[in-house]
Amino acid sequence: MTPSTTFAGRTVALFGLGGSGLATALSLKAGAARVIACDDNPARMEAARQQGIETGDLRQAEWTSVAALVLAPGVPLTHPAPHWTVDLAKAAGVPVIGDIELFCRERAATSPAAPFVAITGTNGKSTTTALIAHVLAAAGCDVQMGGNIGTAILSLEPPSPDRVHVIELSSFQIDLTPSLAPTIGVLLNLSxxxxxxxxxxxxxxxxxERLVAGAAHAVVGVDDAWCRAIAGRRKGPLTRIHVGDAGEGPGILARDGIVIDGRRAPAEPVADLSGIGSLRGAHNWQNAAIAYAVASELGVTPDAFAAALATFPGLPHRMEEVGRRGTVLFINDSKATNADSTEKALSAFRRVHWILGGKPKEGGITSLAPYFPRVAHAYLIGAATETFAATLDGQVPFSRCGTLAAAVTEAAAAAAQDGAGEPVVLLSPACASYDQFRSFEDRGDQFRHLVTALPGLRIPGA
Known part of the structure; x- marks a missing residue:
């Protein structure tokens, strides 16, 4: 745990007692602050009380004595409307912050030289965060990984000069972190x-943009217009990451699965991603190039970086190889909850039996039309079935399967009869999961269970 000592002796209001909220309350208490914690869920309030945390109704709080409101990142700060606690705090002139801000203040107060790598973007944050942490750990660093990727930041060990914190940040978390100033700030992409x-x-x-604006060194993927503009405004040290071509200015290039360091002449290849199943596709080339930029900035040699890539296991539900049956490869990409994410998966394979659907998002799958020629057949599930059927009609053969179980059964049988060299059964839904599943993790776990039950499946590493 990292005790939050910067509010010692003061009263802090806290709303949201999920995993990160509970860790925050315990951190503040360990740092000698008085915490008044609140949640709309009575069971969470009781769980907090069982751990010795003071709880109360913040509607009745004496806000003039409160030093800060710590808000869970899932609670609205501005849109569609501020949460009622935000209105109360602002009316009293009380700052509204999050757990990342508490970490940043603790680092500034106790160990300002502690290495802090912060990663954000629309897609690929978790894989890039895990990859950076893996490379640094393989190089012998003491690495603490957390934030939006799963482990609450204040549950990690405290910052120190010989310990690297590698932290994934969502836009919600950045919005609650006014003093964000990482050693290295990473922005992958924006959509x-x-x-x-x-x-x-x-x-x-x-x-x-605030994440990289406050960083001592920024690493920015410049393959979309929003990120190019942000890189152009950057005043301090900057490494540009390009995929496919050299782009504008020197930087690190990922082309055809090769990571190339173009910051020196002649440009130097540093890693070949071919054959690394956990890093398939151009989006993972970008992830690897960004990981190299960060690792090299922290002293990891190209040889050590390349060796670490080969042992990266990948993350569940993100282009995860579940197994093979005959020539058929089964891929779990349940984390692909929008079309932009699914594009990365479709672009990585040439012959796809595509399972998709769920709770649709704005724009649907019309943007994926350039990849429809790669789709042998589509298997539709969930609430998006009719919307997606209308988009695919006349372009891709499809079946209305309804459930994931029916889709896996039909796709596995069809792929087994496919004459292609390596047909892929791909779960990449381009949708949220909440119509049929508790979460994208639940959806991916059920896909994995269904696939591993198929007779004759070979599981990686088994």
């Missing part, structure tokens, strides 16, 4: 997402 929480794309991009 429309969470606009219900940020109002419009310009506001969303501005929040993301």
């Amino acid at each position: 429309p997402d969470h606009l219900d929480r940020h109002g419009d794309m310009a506001h969303y991009a501005a929040i993301k």
Whole structure:
């Protein structure tokens, strides 16, 4: 745990007692602050009380004595409307912050030289965060990984000069972190997402930009217009990441599965991703190039970086290889909850039996039309079935399967009869999961269970 000592002796209001909220309350208490914690869920309030955390109704709080409101990142700060606690705090002139801000203040107060790598973007954050942490750990670093990827930041060990924190940040978390100033700030890419929480794309991009604007060194993928503009405004040290071509200015290039360091002449290949199943596709070339930029900045040699890539296991539900049956490869990409994410998966394979659907997002799958020639057959599930059927009609053969179980059964049988060299049964839904599943993890776990039950399946590493 990292005790939050910067509010010692003061009263802090906290709303949201999920995993990160509970860790935050315990951190503040360990740092000698008085915490008044609140949640709309009575069971969470009781769980907090069982751990010795003071709880109360913040509607009745004496806000003039409160030093800060710590808000869980899932609670609306501005859009579609501020949460009632935000209104109360602002009326009293109380700052509204999050757990990442508490970490940043602790680092500034106790160990400002502690290495802190912060990663954001629309897609690929978790894989890139895990890859950076893996490379640094393989190089012998003491690495603490967390944030949006799963482990609450204040549950990690405290910052110190010989310990690297590798932290994934969502736009919600950045919005609650006014003093964000990482050693290395990473921005992968930007496309429309969470606009219900940020109002419009310009506001969303501005929040993301804050992560690299405050960084001592910035690493920015410049393959989309929003990120190119952000890189152009950057005043301090900057490494540009390009996929496919050299782009503007020197940087690190990922081309045809090769990571190339173009910051020196002649440009130097540093890693070959071919044959690394956990890093398939051009989006993972970008992830690897960004990981190299960060690792090299922290002293990892090209040889050590290349060796670490070969042992990267990947993350569940993100282009995860579940197994093979005959020539058929089964891929779990349940994390692909929008069309932009699914594009990365479709672009990685030449012959796809595509399972898709769920709770649809704005824009549907019309943007994926250039990849339809790669799709042998589509298997539709969930609430998006009829919308997606209308888009695919006349372009891709499809079946209305309804359930994931029916889709896996039909796709596995069809792929087994496919004459292609390596047909792929791909779960990449381009949809949220909440119509049929608890989460994208639940959806991916059920896909994995269904696939591993198929007779004759060979599982990687088994």
